[in-house]
Amino acid sequence: MGIRLADRALRLKPSATIAAAQRARDLRAQGIHVFDFTLGEPDFPTPRHICEAAEAAIRAGRTHYTPSSGIPELRQAVSRRYTERGVGYAPNEVVISNGAKHALHNVLSVLCQDGDEVIIPAPYWVSYSALVELTGARPVIVPTDEAAGFKLRPEQLQAALTPRTRVLMLNSPCNPTGAVYSEDEIRALGEVLKGTDVLVLSDEIYEDLVYGRPPVPPVASLSDDLRARTVTVSGVSKSFAMTGWRIGWAAAPREITAAIEKLQSQQTSNPCSISQYAALAAVTGSLECVEEMLGEFARRREYVAQRLAELPGLSARQPDGAFYFFINVSQYFGRNSGGEPIRNSIDFATACLNGAHVAFVPGLAFGTDGYVRMSFAAAFKELENGLNALAEWLKTIE
Ligand SMILES: Cc1ncc(COP(=O)(O)O)c(C=O)c1O
Numbered sequence: 001m002g003i004r005l006a007d008r009a010l011r012l013k014p015s016a017t018i019a020a021a022q023r024a025r026d027l028r029a030q031g032i033h034v035f036d037f038t039l040g041e042p043d044f045p046t047p048r049h050i051c052e053a054a055e056a057a058i059r060a061g062r063t064h065y066t067p068s069s070g071i072p073e074l075r076q077a078v079s080r081r082y083t084e085r086g087v088g089y090a091p092n093e094v095v096i097s098n099g100a101k102h103a104l105h106n107v108l109s110v111l112c113q114d115g116d117e118v119i120i121p122a123p124y125w126v127s128y129s130a131l132v133e134l135t136g137a138r139p140v141i142v143p144t145d146e147a148a149g150f151k152l153r154p155e156q157l158q159a160a161l162t163p164r165t166r167v168l169m170l171n172s173p174c175n176p177t178g179a180v181y182s183e184d185e186i187r188a189l190g191e192v193l194k195g196t197d198v199l200v201l202s203d204e205i206y207e208d209l210v211y212g213r214p215p216v217p218p219v220a221s222l223s224d225d226l227r228a229r230t231v232t233v234s235g236v237s238k239s240f241a242m243t244g245w246r247i248g249w250a251a252a253p254r255e256i257t258a259a260i261e262k263l264q265s266q267q268t269s270n271p272c273s274i275s276q277y278a279a280l281a282a283v284t285g286s287l288e289c290v291e292e293m294l295g296e297f298a299r300r301r302e303y304v305a306q307r308l309a310e311l312p313g314l315s316a317r318q319p320d321g322a323f324y325f326f327i328n329v330s331q332y333f334g335r336n337s338g339g340e341p342i343r344n345s346i347d348f349a350t351a352c353l354n355g356a357h358v359a360f361v362p363g364l365a366f367g368t369d370g371y372v373r374m375s376f377a378a379a380f381k382e383l384e385n386g387l388n389a390l391a392e393w394l395k396t397i398e
Helices: 007-011 016-029 048-059 072-084 100-111 127-134 154-160 183-193 224-229 254-267 273-284 288-310 345-356 380-396
Strands: 094-097 117-122 138-143 165-171 199-203 230-235 248-251 324-328 335-337 340-342 371-375
Touching (some): 072 273, 094 254, 100 127, 100 165, 248 254, 345 371
Parallel strands (some): 117 165, 199 230
Antiparallel strands (some): 094 248
16 A cells, blocks of 8 residues: 655655754764754753742642643733733733744644745744745745845835735744844834735744843834734743743734634644643743843853854854854855865755764755854853864865
8 A cells, every 4th residue: 555645744844953953963873972053942951940830730730631722820921921021912812832833833824825925034944934835825035135134124025025925924033143133123124014914923932032232022012013913923942941841822913813722722732731830930930040041142152253253264243142153154165075065055064064073054954055053052162162173174175
């Protein structure tokens, strides 16, 4: 009997960041020390008080189904958090999901269908285009350039709009570039959308991780028009080092959250009950733990920026948020490493992994060749030794 998979499954590409991490693991399995800078998660343990809340939830027997949109206390806490950040979302305008990625999938699933278009500025987080394609809609990738800080300009948005455009995806702070839009830049994009029925899907998962500038306000807080047309996605994964707990959320006008509620109730029921209590402790607790992690990220960012500036042929903008450098490696294209040609970012990342045992994610995975993404969510010593190994390897490129 031949097994026939659905076209949807056949078209799906594996996540490129996960694939890059796998190649690094394969080398490690051979006993080789790999400087793994592919990781998209904080390397800190989840703060103690959050783990204790989970332990308490288990002891209290909170180990059963919850309402499928999340426990009311957590929806309320997220709602309050947005009020404090300048945008009023009622608790029923918040749906708790299994991580921000699940929330993004839910939102796209209830908004998009065959024939629709979704505008995605590139470089973009690897999963965006795959999640859009799963709905039957078409990703419309709009390249941004380094000179413009990797930010979408209003005239580019205007040019990409068609009668089929349903959603504009924004991600500030951005993975992979670390770009952070200013309030005026977001408002200018919002102006272009005025009078259309295009929604903004704002992925704010890195909102708490910004450097040397004021906190990033939610896009939905910037004008009444943006409040009405924005779906906000965020969660606890990055801010609180809670990637494995799988808690994220979508906040949006009630019509949208009601549709997500229906979808989620049929699809996954509720997110893990214990994780929800942990997330409640995170969202309602002191932000001191976030500040401590941010301080350490800031120290590493300074260090990596300084080291990269010393390396010949590489250049990188200082990221304003998140924990990635998007390094321009295009000066090495057309050259050779160990007899193999470096034609693109995949060749560069592969040669670097083989030659220096330093793992990066190729820019092509984010829709932009010419770059590799370096995560600085790694121990300081690893950054130091990894950058030393990189420096030595660069000298061997012919
Ligand atoms: C831009 C962006 N959005 C969403 C996510 C997913 O977050 P979660 O782990 O909560 O699903 C990530 C994780 O890497 C990300 O970088």
